[in-house]
Amino acid sequence: GFVGGKIGKDRMFELMDGFLKNDPISLQKDILHHVEYTVARSRFSFDDFEAYQALSHSVRDRLIERWHDTQQHFKKKDPKRLYFLSLEFLMGRSLSNSVINLGIRDQCAEALSQLGFEYEVLAEQEGDAALGNGGLARLSACQMDSLATLDYPAWGYGLRYQYGLFRQIILDGFQLEQPDYWLNFGNPWEIERVHVSYPVKFYGNVKEDVVNGKKCKVWIPGETVEAVAYDNPIPGYGTRNTINLRLWAAKPSDGYDIESYNTGDYINAIVNRQKAEIISNVLYPDDRSYQGKELRLKQQYFFVSASLQDIIRRFKDVHGNFDDFPDKVALQLNDTHPSISIAELMRVLLDEEHLGWKKSWNIVKQVFSFTTHTVLPEALEKVPVDLFQNVLPRHLEIIYDINYAFMEELKKKIGQDYARLARMSIVEEGATKNIRVANLSIVCSHTVDGVSRAHYELLKTRVFKDFYELWPEKFQYKTNGVTQRRWIVVSNPSLCALISKWLGTDSWIRDIDLLARLREYASNSDLQKEWMMVKKINKMRLAEYIETMSGVKVSLDAMFDVQIKRIHEYKRQLLNILGVIHRYDCIKNMDKNERKKVVPRVCIIGGKAPPGYEIAKKIIKLCHAVAETINNDDDVGDLLKLVFIPDYNVSVAELVIPGSDLSQHISTAGHEASGTGSMKFLMNGCLLLATADGSTNEIIEEIGAENMFIFGAKINEVLTLREQDSTVEAPLHFVRVVRMVREGYFGFKDYFKSLCDTLENGKDFYLLGSDFASYLEAQAAADIAYVDKKKWNEMSILCTAGSARFSSDRTIEDYAEKTWGIKPCKCPF
Numbered sequence: 084g085f086v087g088g089k090i091g092k093d094r095m096f097e098l099m100d101g102f103l104k105n106d107p108i109s110l111q112k113d114i115l116h117h118v119e120y121t122v123a124r125s126r127f128s129f130d131d132f133e134a135y136q137a138l139s140h141s142v143r144d145r146l147i148e149r150w151h152d153t154q155q156h157f158k159k160k161d162p163k164r165l166y167f168l169s170l171e172f173l174m175g176r177s178l179s180n181s182v183i184n185l186g187i188r189d190q191c192a193e194a195l196s197q198l199g200f201e202y203e204v205l206a207e208q209e210g211d212a213a214l215g216n217g218g219l220a221r222l223s224a225c226q227m228d229s230l231a232t233l234d235y236p237a238w239g240y241g242l243r244y245q246y247g248l249f250r251q252i253i254l255d256g257f258q259l260e261q262p263d264y265w266l267n268f269g270n271p272w273e274i275e276r277v278h279v280s281y282p283v284k285f286y287g288n289v290k291e292d293v294v295n296g297k298k299c300k301v302w303i304p305g306e307t308v309e310a311v312a313y314d315n316p317i318p319g320y321g322t323r324n325t326i327n328l329r330l331w332a333a334k335p336s337d338g339y340d341i342e343s344y345n346t347g348d349y350i351n352a353i354v355n356r357q358k359a360e361i362i363s364n365v366l367y368p369d370d371r372s373y374q375g376k377e378l379r380l381k382q383q384y385f386f387v388s389a390s391l392q393d394i395i396r397r398f399k400d401v402h403g404n405f406d407d408f409p410d411k412v413a414l415q416l417n418d419t420h421p422s423i424s425i426a427e428l429m430r431v432l433l434d435e436e437h438l439g440w441k442k443s444w445n446i447v448k449q450v451f452s453f454t455t456h457t458v459l460p461e462a463l464e465k466v467p468v469d470l471f472q473n474v475l476p477r478h479l480e481i482i483y484d485i486n487y488a489f490m491e492e493l494k495k496k497i498g499q500d501y502a503r504l505a506r507m508s509i510v511e512e513g514a515t516k517n518i519r520v521a522n523l524s525i526v527c528s529h530t531v532d533g534v535s536r537a538h539y540e541l542l543k544t545r546v547f548k549d550f551y552e553l554w555p556e557k558f559q560y561k562t563n564g565v566t567q568r569r570w571i572v573v574s575n576p577s578l579c580a581l582i583s584k585w586l587g588t589d590s591w592i593r594d595i596d597l598l599a600r601l602r603e604y605a606s607n608s609d610l611q612k613e614w615m616m617v618k619k620i621n622k623m624r625l626a627e628y629i630e631t632m633s634g635v636k637v638s639l640d641a642m643f644d645v646q647i648k649r650i651h652e653y654k655r656q657l658l659n660i661l662g663v664i665h666r667y668d669c670i671k672n673m674d675k676n677e678r679k680k681v682v683p684r685v686c687i688i689g690g691k692a693p694p695g696y697e698i699a700k701k702i703i704k705l706c707h708a709v710a711e712t713i714n715n716d717d718d719v720g721d722l723l724k725l726v727f728i729p730d731y732n733v734s735v736a737e738l739v740i741p742g743s744d745l746s747q748h749i750s751t752a753g754h755e756a757s758g759t760g761s762m763k764f765l766m767n768g769c770l771l772l773a774t775a776d777g778s779t780n781e782i783i784e785e786i787g788a789e790n791m792f793i794f795g796a797k798i799n800e801v802l803t804l805r806e807q808d809s810t811v812e813a814p815l816h817f818v819r820v821v822r823m824v825r826e827g828y829f830g831f832k833d834y835f836k837s838l839c840d841t842l843e844n845g846k847d848f849y850l851l852g853s854d855f856a857s858y859l860e861a862q863a864a865a866d867i868a869y870v871d872k873k874k875w876n877e878m879s880i881l882c883t884a885g886s887a888r889f890s891s892d893r894t895i896e897d898y899a900e901k902t903w904g905i906k907p908c909k910c911p912f
């Protein structure tokens with residue numbers, strides 16, 4: 084019903100003068116309005132940041148309009164909704180993505196230039212919303228953009244961290260972490276919903292009780308905090324649909340402990356209240372898993388409980404019977420971080436809705452789907468039973484009951500195979516008993532998705548082999564994807580314009596399969612000329628940024644060779660650095676003529692190391708030590724440069740990727756579940772030098788290995804290579820470069836000892852030595868291809884032309900059809 088419904092819709096629009104207009108004058112009016120009344124600065128003197136704030140609020144107004152209409156439409160149509168539960172969303176900046184998806188970028192730029200401001204300058208004022216670590220977190224953000232653009236009725240739920248992922252400060256080549264207080268100057272892209280808040284309980288104990296003559300359990304909590312909603316409108320591209328990312332912040336609950344007040348210990352009372360807010364304060368900065376951290380478990384339960392209360396309230400607003408719940412609600416678990424929601428939904432249906440075990444279980448197992456992003460069994464989350472007992476006593480009971488029923492069912496199927504029963508149990512026995520959250524997620528979900536086909540094969544044969552043999556039909560995969568809106572249209576406008584020109588339409592932005600038509604022009608010299616120009620423009624921007632950030636001047640004629648991703652041993656940034664040392668060593672030993680044939684390289688590495696991960700931090704230091712030597716060696720000059728880009732995040736990626744010629748995705752095969760960086764480079768015509776790992780296998784299928792530089796052991800060869808007799812000598816040139824580091828050629832001899840130790844004496848778990856020769860061959864092949872500009876540009880165009888399959892639009896359509904069972908619900912006007 085319309086608030087103040089008496090005046091009716093049309094009159095309402097008359098009074099509102101219809102929707103906000105997007106012509107430059109109207110935008111100007113709104114910007115000046117916000118300067119005066121929102122930013123509260125005089126309209127006659129305000130700076131770039133205030134102009135950015137005013138512009139952002141003007142754009143936000145347009146998002147809110149669309150958000151209201153979309154939610155109104157969903158309410159009317161009551162479609163099955165998807166609820167995407169994720170502890171991480173790496174959104175990056177919102178301004179440019181919003182004006183592009185609203186289709187008002189040029190109008191904004193026009194409105195601003197008449198006010199004496201430059202759009203690009205204002206866009207730089209925005210800080211990243213870095214509410215996540217790496218691939219998993221950015222994938223969530225890309226998927227939200229596709230869900231909105233494809234008009235699916237979906238909501239994202241997560242945590243509103245006060246501190247996002249730490250800022251990486253490099254001091255003398257060492258990584259230091261600085262808190263990212265991103266909300267310091269407010270956040271125009273969120274709307275605080277003070278009226279949308281829910282109590283979340285912790286600790287305490289469970290009592291037996293009788294309700295309506297039926298015995299039931301009642302959880303008496305020891306602590307309650309309030310979850311308050313902050314809404315972040317997510318606009319679709321080329322549609323009015325604007326969906327919601329609802330992030331929860333912890334606030335002290337209204338109840339106050341009379342005790343402290345009575346004892347006059349007022350300050351202590353406040354401090355206790357503040358404690359509540361810690362829950363949503365800080366993002367855990369490690370994309371590996373966390374064992375047994377109490378705050379981590381509280382974060383997971385906090386956002387899950389608030390989200391489920393919100394979801395059930397919305398359902399019950401329309402439906403009186405929970406039998407309809409599975410037809411109206413799909414709950415997506417983005418890895419195991421939100422999996423406690425399974426026990427929470429059971430608790431609500433059992434203890435609050437009193438539906439009984441059978442009915443509650445029947446509902447739960449129809450609504451959950453689980454996507455795992457991990458390949459390494461040791462990275463699967465486990466929570467100590469003691470911790471569970473203390474923080475969530477009722478949920479532990481429910482998990483025990485779920486496991487008991489599961490074990491009974493399993494025994495019927497596999498008999499007394501105790502070893503397998505023990506492996507599959509949700510409860511891990513042993514010195515410390517643990518809850519295996521991944522097993523809980525598999526047992527209670529109707530679908531278990533891997534994030535690439537190679538990952539799916541590993542889940543079937545290794546990670547979840549026991550479960551696959553029991554429930555093969557549950558296991559599927561949805562190869563990851565990235566959104567072309569942010570990764571071409573926003574970050575590479577000149578390439579966007581060029582593609583639209585040659586395709587004669589820009590509808591590829593919503594219908595990316597059209598990109599394939601570029602294939603017919605791949606060797607067209609006119610396109611190639613313009614293609615090279617676009618790359619050059621982006622390389623100039625990147626070169627400027629490199630000089631600003633590192634003081635290193637780089638030549639645009641050099642090949643820009645890039646590896647940007649979280650620092651991790653399995654991603655083998657160390658192999659890259661050893662390859663650079665080898666290249667340097669070769670150049671040093673060349674005579675003048677030989678040097679003439681060298682293809683100049685600028686090697687660019689970027690990425691954050693988890694604060695507690697020493698080896699990863701040493702890899703960052705080694706990169707700086709090697710760069711110090713090479714970049715100051717005039718003898719080598721522009722033939723080779725090594726640069727570490729600090730504080731890598733979404734916005735830095737948007738600058739680096741368009742300016743890259745070659746990108747490296749060189750993980751030890753069988754370790755990268757998918758990888759998504761490779762897909763962004765592909766879309767931007769950057770060639771891939773990679774191992775056949777994760778989603779790269781599907782990229783090879785789409786692009787053809789002849790347009791890539793593939794090397795190294797295959798997934799099915801790695802285990803045998805590892806078992807191989809460790810005394811097998813590593814190739815000479817590998818031994819040589821490791822020895823150069825070990826003997827202090829780049830200094831810090833003692834500091835790098837442990838790093839070298841990971842590579843020698845039969846250790847080398849990630850097979851850098853055995854892959855070194857083919858790695859150098861692939862690098863040499865890239866050099867040869869690069870000097871053949873016609874060939875290189877043809878390969879580059881074919882990369883972009885074949886990148887459609889790796890759009891998150893395709894990923895979302897796969898999920899919608901095969902996992903979630905949701906249909907588009909387009910807002911009519």
Ligand SMILES: [N-]=[N+]=N[C@]1([C@H](N)O)O[C@H](CO)[C@@H](O)[C@H](O)[C@H]1O
Nearest residue numbers: 218219456534755756757758759
């Ligand atoms: N967590 N996690 N997993 C990852 C990434 N580290 O975030 O998820 C990403 C998104 O699925 C994958 O692309 C990547 O291979 C995988 O390692």
